[in-house]
Amino acid sequence: MKLKLHVNGAKHTVEVAPMKRLLDTLREDLALTGTKEGCGEGECGACTVLIDGAAVNACLVPTCQVEGAEVRTVEGLASDGRLHRLQRAFLDNGAAQCGICTPGMMMAALALPKKSSLEQIRAGLAGNLCRCTGYMKIYDAVAQFLAGEKR
Numbered sequence: 001m002k003l004k005l006h007v008n009g010a011k012h013t014v015e016v017a018p019m020k021r022l023l024d025t026l027r028e029d030l031a032l033t034g035t036k037e038g039c040g041e042g043e044c045g046a047c048t049v050l051i052d053g054a055a056v057n058a059c060l061v062p063t064c065q066v067e068g069a070e071v072r073t074v075e076g077l078a079s080d081g082r083l084h085r086l087q088r089a090f091l092d093n094g095a096a097q098c099g100i101c102t103p104g105m106m107m108a109a110l111a112l113p114k115k116s117s118l119e120q121i122r123a124g125l126a127g128n129l130c131r132c133t134g135y136m137k138i139y140d141a142v143a144q145f146l147a148g149e150k151r
Contacts, residue, residue, distance in 0.1 A: 003067045007032065008076030016063050023047045023058035026073060034074035034103045038129070045128030048104035049073050055111035057127075072110075074103035086110065086145045095141035097132035104128050109142040116146050 005012045007030060014029045026032040026049070038046030040059050047058040050072040077084035083091065086106050096102040105128045112124045121142050122135075130138065 001064065003063060005030075005063070005066060005071065006069065007071045008073060014063070018064060019062045021059055022049070022061040022063045022066055022071070025063040026058060026071075032073050032075050036100050036103060038100060038104075043129075044101070045104040045108060045125075046101055048107040048128060050107055050110060053111065055108045055127075072107070074106055077106065085148070086141075089141040089145040090138075093137050093141035093144065095137040097130075101128055101130045101132075105130070105138055105142075109145060112142070112146060114146055116143075118143065121146070 001018055002013060002015050005014060007026070012030060014025060016025055016029065023035060023037055026035050035049055035058055036046040037059060038044035042057040042060040045057065048055050049058045050056075051061070051066055052069050077087055086109060090096050090102065090106065105125060108125050108128050112121060116124065118139060121139050125135070125138065125142070
């Protein structure tokens with residue numbers, strides 16, 4: 001089936017199987033490999049993207065369901081060769097290690113309310129697993145971002 005997608009502010013037309021996962025379409029058809037596959041079952045959050053501003057696991061969403069929606073991936077954060085403020089906060093706080101969970105963590109963080117408390121940040125990122133580190137540096141980076149970012 002031929003679909004028209006809106007990803008990171010750009011329009012794309014893709015030919016996909018009816019139930020092809022959004023994760024696979026992003027990685028294989030659009031070459032947006034920043035979105036990672038961890039578990040493939042919606043349990044780890046590595047594939048988190050924003051669909052119309054809501055954080056979702058791209059491994060659970062058929063591509064056909066996002067036609068007409070705005071999809072945002074980690075590649076849509078940086079602009080003009082400059083890191084997004086959230087990416088800078090992750091860098092400044094040493095919040096990224098191997099990089100598998102980082103894109104999903106960032107996308108989930110973008111869906112949080114600006115005035116989130118530490119408990120709200122923890123709850124908002126609870127669906128995103130990191131196997132490399134404790135979460136405090138990640139929480140610190142997200143808190144720093146939320147404290148001063150205009151999205």
